[in-house]
Amino acid sequence: MGDASEQHIKLAADAVIFTVRDGALMALLIQMKKTPYTGMWAAPGGMIEQNETTETAARRILNMQTGVTDAHLEQLATFDDPKRDRLGRVVSVAYVALVSSEHVELKTTEKYQDVRWWPVRKLPALAYDHKGILAVAVSRLRAKLEYTNVAWSLLPKKFTLSQLQEVYEIILGRTVDKRNFRRKVLDLKLVEPTGKKSARGAHRPAELFKFKQRKMEYVDVM
Amino acid sequence: MGDASEQHIKLAADAVIFTVRDGALMALLIQMKKTPYTGMWAAPGGMIEQNETTETAARRILNMQTGVTDAHLEQLATFDDPKRDRLGRVVSVAYVALVSSEHVELKTTEKYQDVRWWPVRKLPALAYDHKGILAVAVSRLRAKLEYTNVAWSLLPKKFTLSQLQEVYEIILGRTVDKRNFRRKVLDLKLVEPTGKKSARGAHRPAELFKFKQRKMEYVDVM
DNA sequence: AATAAATCGTGTCAAGTTTACACTATCCAC
DNA sequence: GTGGATAGTGTAAACTTGACACGATTTATT
Numbered sequence: 381m382g383d384a385s386e387q388h389i390k391l392a393a394d395a396v397i398f399t400v401r402d403g404a405l406m407a408l409l410i411q412m413k414k415t416p417y418t419g420m421w422a423a424p425g426g427m428i429e430q431n432e433t434t435e436t437a438a439r440r441i442l443n444m445q446t447g448v449t450d451a452h453l454e455q456l457a458t459f460d461d462p463k464r465d466r467l468g469r470v471v472s473v474a475y476v477a478l479v480s481s482e483h484v485e486l487k488t489t490e491k492y493q494d495v496r497w498w499p500v501r502k503l504p505a506l507a508y509d510h511k512g513i514l515a516v517a518v519s520r521l522r523a524k525l526e527y528t529n530v531a532w533s534l535l536p537k538k539f540t541l542s543q544l545q546e547v548y549e550i551i552l553g554r555t556v557d558k559r560n561f562r563r564k565v566l567d568l569k570l571v572e573p574t575g576k577k578s579a580r581g582a583h584r585p586a587e588l589f590k591f592k593q594r595k596m597e598y599v600d601v602m
Numbered sequence: 603m604g605d606a607s608e609q610h611i612k613l614a615a616d617a618v619i620f621t622v623r624d625g626a627l628m629a630l631l632i633q634m635k636k637t638p639y640t641g642m643w644a645a646p647g648g649m650i651e652q653n654e655t656t657e658t659a660a661r662r663i664l665n666m667q668t669g670v671t672d673a674h675l676e677q678l679a680t681f682d683d684p685k686r687d688r689l690g691r692v693v694s695v696a697y698v699a700l701v702s703s704e705h706v707e708l709k710t711t712e713k714y715q716d717v718r719w720w721p722v723r724k725l726p727a728l729a730y731d732h733k734g735i736l737a738v739a740v741s742r743l744r745a746k747l748e749y750t751n752v753a754w755s756l757l758p759k760k761f762t763l764s765q766l767q768e769v770y771e772i773i774l775g776r777t778v779d780k781r782n783f784r785r786k787v788l789d790l791k792l793v794e795p796t797g798k799k800s801a802r803g804a805h806r807p808a809e810l811f812k813f814k815q816r817k818m819e820y821v822d823v824m
Numbered sequence: 825a826a827t828a829a830a831t832c833g834t835g836t837c838a839a840g841t842t843t844a845c846a847c848t849a850t851c852c853a854c
Numbered sequence: 855g856t857g858g859a860t861a862g863t864g865t866a867a868a869c870t871t872g873a874c875a876c877g878a879t880t881t882a883t884t
Contacts, residue, residue, distance in 0.1 A: 387612055387649065387650070389612075389613050390609055390611075391609060391611050391613070391693060427609065428609070428611075430609075432684075433682050433683060433684065434680065434693075435682075455679055455680065457677055458656065458677065458680040458695050460613075460655050460656050460657075460695070462653050462654075462655065471613060471656075471693075473680050473682070540832085541832090541833090542832075557872070557873070557874085558832095558834095559833085559834070559835080559873095559874085560872065560873085562834085563871095564871090578832095579880085581830070581831075581881075582828095582830060582880065582882055583829075583831040583832075583879075583880055583881070584830080584831055584832045584878065584879035584881095585831090585879075585880065586831075586832055586833085587833090762860095762861085763861090763862090764860075764861075779844075779845085780861090780862085780863095781845085781862085781863070781864080782842075782843070782844085784862080784863090800861095801851085803851085803852075803859070804851065804852035804858070804859060804860090805851055805859040805860040805861075806849065806850035806851050806852095806859080806860055806861045807850075807851065807861080808860075808861055808862085809861085809862090825884100826883100826884085827882100827883085827884080828881100828882085828883075828884100829880100829881085829882080829883095830879100830881085830882105831878100831879090831880090832877105832878075832879075832880095833876105833878075833879100834876090834877090834878100835874105835875105836873105836874090837872105837873090837874095838871100838872090838873085839871080839872080839873095840869100840870080840871070840872090841868100841869080841870070841871085842867100842868080842869070842870085843866105843867085843868075843869085844865100844866095844867085845864105845865090845866100846863105846864105847862105847864105848861100848862085848863085849860100849861075849863095850859100850860090850861075850862095851858100851859085851860090851861095852858090852859085853856100853858085853859105854855100854856085854857085854858100
């Protein structure tokens with residue numbers, strides 16, 4: 381691989397940032413200013429800088445939009461249809477980031493008209509091929525929830541088992557039996573009690589748990 | 603995504619081509635002529651051509667090396683460490699191809715010193731970051747064998763259940779119970795009998811089966 | 825102080841799935 | 855027709871999954 385006719389390709393990174401909030405799986409989208417996409421929504425992204433990897437660029441974008449620095453971030457896929465950007469050949473390496481909806485402060489910049497969480501079941505019209513990218517990202521997230529422990533990245537450090545169950549129900553799009561769910565999660569030793577209680581609302585307080593591992597592992601959850 | 607300081611990035615595709623042969627999982631590697639990698643081995647790859655997608659490039663490379671046109675091919679991941687190629691910034695989108703060892707004719711070209719199947723457990727020294735790419739490819743293949751029907755792509759159209767079992771044993775690196783394996787594969791309705799017999803060697807001939815689907819599906823095989 | 829409203833936390837049984845395990849059948853070579 | 859090689863087949867025990875309901879604890883209301 382070395383010779384090559386001149387290529388006029390630019391390399392970008394896009395970040396599909398997910399959270400769970402208000403009972404729905406949400407993706408962070410920005411509303412664009414630039415023509416020819418003015419007013420359309422898209423996953424945040426940008427060209428990579430000199431000597432920067434796409435992963436570093438994705439982290440930079442994530443941090444710029446949310447202030448989050450330590451989220452779970454993984455490469456999703458690379459999208460390289462020559463016509464995906466009307467302005468020229470831009471190849472995008474897409475990443476998926478999972479953040480806890482607590483502690484996220486959406487940051488609007490000069491660059492965009494608006495920044496918002498959108499429920500993935502009711503997305504607006506998207507620029508580029510981002511509809512496809514989002515679709516791939518959602519199905520990857522669903523799959524990973526079933527066979528890994530990534531759910532920790534969508535929750536605060538301490539959480540109740542009901543909150544964890546809710547994350548699963550929302551993303552998988554089906555209800556889950558409470559007793560079976562708790563048995564599974566506890567038997568797998570994914571989580572451990574912190575000894576503290578939640579105490580929110582006029583009802584019995586729930587025990588707060590934390591994940592033993594805040595690093596992704598392959599585990600047959602569901 | 604539109605403005606951007608000048609990037610000097612070239613885009614390449616690499617193909618990790620697997621087959622099962624002589625009782626081992628094998629990867630097709632080429633031996634390089636070009637400095638500074640002369641004599642080293644690598645997965646075949648190349649720069650993408652004008653208006654070509656990386657997937658098309660991967661198919662072109664696969665066909666060039668093996669003559670195969672209809673193999674299972676899927677995107678693996680993108681490798682973009684700025685130092686992965688000593689000669690400049692080359693970002694590579696890696697693909698995994700699975701071929702049946704029958705009907706493959708290795709084609710050596712001017713471009714390379716040699717082309718060979720190498721057992722993945724005894725790889726030679728590899729150029730670039732291809733050691734890492736191969737490692738990711740092998741683990742992806744192992745995972746996919748367990749939860750999809752991709753095994754068809756490693757076998758000829760007609761095969762015996764023992765051959766299918768051998769593919770699983772070789773790739774997963776463990777033995778599998780014959781009766782349980784056959785029950786699983788038949789219950790899942792992955793394969794159906796063709797009515798023909800194999801008749802090779804001094805022993806009872808085996809029934810030949812074919813896959814119902816020669817398209818990847820998610821199925822809990824093992 | 826009693827009651828209502830809300831969510832937490834817990835066990836069992838049946839059904840289904842997975843694992844372990846061994847012998848007869850069929851073909852070819854001699 | 856005997857020996858060597860691989861094909862093909864069933865069952866029982868262990869384990870996992872799925873279905874299912876009610877008392878416990880807290881706060882707000884009266």
